[in-house]
Amino acid sequence: MQGSIEAILDGVWQPDREHLTGCHEEIIRLTRLIQELSTLTNLEWENMALNKTDFDLGELLQITVEQFKAAAHKKGITITLNLIPSPINADYDRLKQVFINLLSNAIKYTDQGTITISVEPSALPSAKNRRISIADTGIGISPEDLPHIFERLYRTDKSRNRNTGGTGIGLAIAAAIVSAHNGTIKAESGSGGTTFQLEL
Ligand SMILES: Nc1ncnc2c1ncn2[C@@H]1O[C@H](COP(=O)(O)OP(=O)(O)OP(=O)(O)O)[C@@H](O)[C@H]1O
Numbered sequence: 001m002q003g004s005i006e007a008i009l010d011g012v013w014q015p016d017r018e019h020l021t022g023c024h025e026e027i028i029r030l031t032r033l034i035q036e037l038s039t040l041t042n043l044e045w046e047n048m049a050l051n052k053t054d055f056d057l058g059e060l061l062q063i064t065v066e067q068f069k070a071a072a073h074k075k076g077i078t079i080t081l082n083l084i085p086s087p088i089n090a091d092y093d094r095l096k097q098v099f100i101n102l103l104s105n106a107i108k109y110t111d112q113g114t115i116t117i118s119v120e121p122s123a124l125p126s127a128k129n130r131r132i133s134i135a136d137t138g139i140g141i142s143p144e145d146l147p148h149i150f151e152r153l154y155r156t157d158k159s160r161n162r163n164t165g166g167t168g169i170g171l172a173i174a175a176a177i178v179s180a181h182n183g184t185i186k187a188e189s190g191s192g193g194t195t196f197q198l199e200l
């Protein structure tokens with residue numbers, strides 16, 4: 001945007017519709033980025049006031065998946081749910097945000113195939129915990145990128161090249177929410193796709 005405006009001020013470019021449209025799109029992108037960074041800052045620094053209620057995690061997953069059915073179908077992706085009854089005391093809206101971020105990634109970075117969402121009892125000693133996994137058959141994440149994906153604004157070259165239009169903040173937000181619930185989130189990836197695993 002800076003380069004474009006300088007070119008217009010220098011008379012190199014005409015302030016015509018094409019060049020102004022480009023600047024306008026950049027302003028929209030920057031505004032979205034600032035909003036997301038501000039959300040993330042609040043999440044991390046406000047000690048995240050959680051609004052906890054009792055609900056079933058499986059139902060939340062089902063409702064969230066519904067929102068993505070059309071987008072998945074368009075790309076030839078099947079979403080499968082393997083659920084067990086999972087009562088939880090947590091912040092419904094915030095956890096929904098986590099699953100929205102993970103599912104939108106799974107769809108964005110998968111061309112066709114399946115997304116499998118499973119809830120099972122955790123292998124960890126705490127009996128209350130449950131393990132949620134979201135596995136896709138997408139482009140995968142290289143071992144060099146994998147340690148960085150939860151950092152804010154980090155995007156792999158693969159996804160930049162695909163021009164998928166993200167800002168690299170979705171996973172940082174997801175990680176902040178999970179950690180506010182004293183949970184963990186991690187990713188494994190290979191040529192067959194990526195699996196995100198949460199302990200909650
Ligand atoms: N399921 C996935 N498969 C392959 N790569 C992924 C997947 N999820 C995340 N990534 C990689 O991790 C990066 C960070 O993900 P994140 O959700 O934080 O950002 P984004 O999707 O690029 O943008 P945003 O979520 O802010 O719109 C992505 O840019 C992508 O390179």
Ligand SMILES: [Mg+2]
Pocket residue numbers: 101104105166168169170171
């Ligand atoms: Mg994302």
